[in-house]
Amino acid sequence: MNLECSDNQCQNARVAGGRIQDIIIVGGGTAGWMAAANLVKTMGQSGVRIRLVESDEIPTVGVGEATIPPIMDFIHQLGIDEDELIREIKATFKLGIGYRDWTRPGDFYFHPFGPTGFGLGSVSFPSYWLKMFLKGRAARLEEYSIQATAAAQGKFMRPCHAPNTPLNKITYALHFDASLFVRYLRNFAVARGAVRIEGKVQEVHLRPEDGFICSISLENGRTVSADLFIDCTGFRGLLIERALETGFEDWSRWLPCNRALVVQTTHATPPAPYTLVTARDAGWQWRIPLQHRVGNGHVYASAFQNDNEAVDVLRASIEGEPVANPIRIDFTPGRRRKFWVKNCVALGLAAGFLEPLEATSIHLIQRGIAMLLKFFPDRSFERADIERYNKVLEVEFGRVRDFLLMHYTHTEREGAFWEYCRHIPLTDTLQEKIDLFRSHGRILRDDAETFPVQSWLYVMIGQNIVPRRHDPLTDALDARKIEDKLDEIRITVKKCAETMPAHNAFMDTHGLRQHEPA
Numbered sequence: 001m002n003l004e005c006s007d008n009q010c011q012n013a014r015v016a017g018g019r020i021q022d023i024i025i026v027g028g029g030t031a032g033w034m035a036a037a038n039l040v041k042t043m044g045q046s047g048v049r050i051r052l053v054e055s056d057e058i059p060t061v062g063v064g065e066a067t068i069p070p071i072m073d074f075i076h077q078l079g080i081d082e083d084e085l086i087r088e089i090k091a092t093f094k095l096g097i098g099y100r101d102w103t104r105p106g107d108f109y110f111h112p113f114g115p116t117g118f119g120l121g122s123v124s125f126p127s128y129w130l131k132m133f134l135k136g137r138a139a140r141l142e143e144y145s146i147q148a149t150a151a152a153q154g155k156f157m158r159p160c161h162a163p164n165t166p167l168n169k170i171t172y173a174l175h176f177d178a179s180l181f182v183r184y185l186r187n188f189a190v191a192r193g194a195v196r197i198e199g200k201v202q203e204v205h206l207r208p209e210d211g212f213i214c215s216i217s218l219e220n221g222r223t224v225s226a227d228l229f230i231d232c233t234g235f236r237g238l239l240i241e242r243a244l245e246t247g248f249e250d251w252s253r254w255l256p257c258n259r260a261l262v263v264q265t266t267h268a269t270p271p272a273p274y275t276l277v278t279a280r281d282a283g284w285q286w287r288i289p290l291q292h293r294v295g296n297g298h299v300y301a302s303a304f305q306n307d308n309e310a311v312d313v314l315r316a317s318i319e320g321e322p323v324a325n326p327i328r329i330d331f332t333p334g335r336r337r338k339f340w341v342k343n344c345v346a347l348g349l350a351a352g353f354l355e356p357l358e359a360t361s362i363h364l365i366q367r368g369i370a371m372l373l374k375f376f377p378d379r380s381f382e383r384a385d386i387e388r389y390n391k392v393l394e395v396e397f398g399r400v401r402d403f404l405l406m407h408y409t410h411t412e413r414e415g416a417f418w419e420y421c422r423h424i425p426l427t428d429t430l431q432e433k434i435d436l437f438r439s440h441g442r443i444l445r446d447d448a449e450t451f452p453v454q455s456w457l458y459v460m461i462g463q464n465i466v467p468r469r470h471d472p473l474t475d476a477l478d479a480r481k482i483e484d485k486l487d488e489i490r491i492t493v494k495k496c497a498e499t500m501p502a503h504n505a506f507m508d509t510h511g512l513r514q515h516e517p518a
């Protein structure tokens with residue numbers, strides 16, 4: 001697959017230094033077209049040529065339908081009209097994730113997006129809520145969140161100008177049809193100058209003197225060269241792995257699931273504004289409601305359940321009528337040892353995949369693109385830029401892994417799989433986070449982390465990780481005043497949620513739903 005290049009022009013390219021003139025993205029899934037759309041928007045006017053090679057013969061992974069709030073920044077930064085996008089990709093709104101039967105059968109907790117409450121002087125909401133919670137004088141955390149309260153009632157609206165109310169801060173993401181999202185981004189990028197090349201990559205040519213990629217050749221005989229290559233070829237990692245042999249860090253010792261069965265169904269109920277996740281004997285199941293159908297998936301550990309059993313679990317628990325047969329997707333949780341090597345940057349599944357529980361994969365693509373722009377190289381490909389890029393993403397992948405791991409290790413569920421999960425050794429970074437939280441309810445967070453402090457709070461409390469003592473700083477506040485403040489926040493949230501429309505009603509009022517012709 002990787003051949004040495006004999007093209008003189010190409011061998012001189014790096015020596016000459018200077019601006020990157022030519023970028024080739026290989027792979028036209030979500031990662032490829034997100035990168036193309038963003039790069040063409042950012043540098044299309046500057047004469048940089050952006051081309052994307054994809055093969056109609058190799059399908060995209062076809063999943064990836066739930067997102068987290070930063071996706072809205074991605075959409076807005078591209079200048080995309082949000083309403084138009086929602087109609088085109090048949091999206092619904094997402095206020096968070098509901099965890100059913102997760103910590104134990106019958107239990108339900110919600111991981112909402114967005115901030116909850118507000119600080120009192122220098123004391124944060126988590127600190128004073130935890131103090132009262134430990135004394136048994138606070139309501140459930142969800143009751144202080146507008147997202148969680150609205151989601152429980154199937155309600156939604158965008159934030160509006162309502163000073164001193166949580167309606168100001170409603171934070172949301174989208175559920176969407178992955179193939180429609182790809183189509184939308186492709187049209188967006190091509191309309192702004194990105195060039196699509198149809199073809200199956202057959203060979204990757206490396207420069208003999210330094211191993212940089214200089215060109216790729218396609219099955220149809222065409223050869224394309226570039227200064228910078230972006231590998232978006234999915235799990236294959238055609239450039240980053242097969243050609244550059246970067247290596248993969250297998251994280252199966254922390255993340256136990258390695259298979260997913262995916263099936264789409266019709267709606268049995270109006271689309272909820274959240275992802276529902278339900279624990280199963282050897283993994284978990286998702287329900288992602290879109291406008292026109294529901295995405296369902298059963299994620300499981302093949303060491304604890306065979307495929308036939310997994311299909312039975314999925315079939316027995318889906319609502320609505322299946323619109324296709326289940327598809328199985330195998331994966332190894334982990335990441336590439338380096339995301340950027342020489343003149344090749346891997347994005348999407350080519351960079352790594354942890355698992356879909358908290359819907360972080362599209363976000364990590366977004367972060368990869370943002371960091372590439374931040375450390376955008378010239379043809380000298382300075383080592384310092386590459387090392388910093390890799391460092392930032394290593395931290396980000398690592399903290400997402402920790403967040404996911406915590407969901408598995410702290411449950412009371414019975415059965416061989418969950419028993420195994422309880423004994424998975426924690427990473428040092430997660431152990432430190434949990435130790436700090438248990439000591440005084442403090443939440444440690446690095447700058448380059450995906451999830452905000454309050455996400456950690458909701459999931460730690462949801463998973464029954466409880467501090468031994470409260471934060472001593474809260475003792476500076478009068479306990480009665482804290483209780484009054486908590487009551488005020490909870491009552492305001494309740495009243496605001498009452499004024500919100502049902503999710504479907506909001507979509508109809510704003511003309512966001514595509515109605516199929518009768």
Ligand SMILES: Cc1cc2nc3c(=O)[nH]c(=O)nc-3n(C[C@H](O)[C@H](O)[C@H](O)COP(=O)(O)OP(=O)(O)OC[C@H]3O[C@@H](n4cnc5c(N)ncnc54)[C@H](O)[C@@H]3O)c2cc1C
Nearest residue numbers: 027028029030031060061064066201233234348349361362
């Ligand atoms: C079960 C499951 C559930 C998921 N759920 C979520 C979720 O809810 N939220 C989320 O954020 N993420 C989720 N993900 C991850 C998400 O699907 C991916 O991050 C996203 O789709 C990006 O995929 P990709 O573009 O990297 O790869 P792919 O979609 O696999 O695209 C690869 C592209 O490379 C091309 N290609 C490959 N080989 C060649 C070749 N030789 N020549 C030319 N072209 C080639 C293919 O044609 C294709 O266009 C999930 C993943 C899985 C497995």
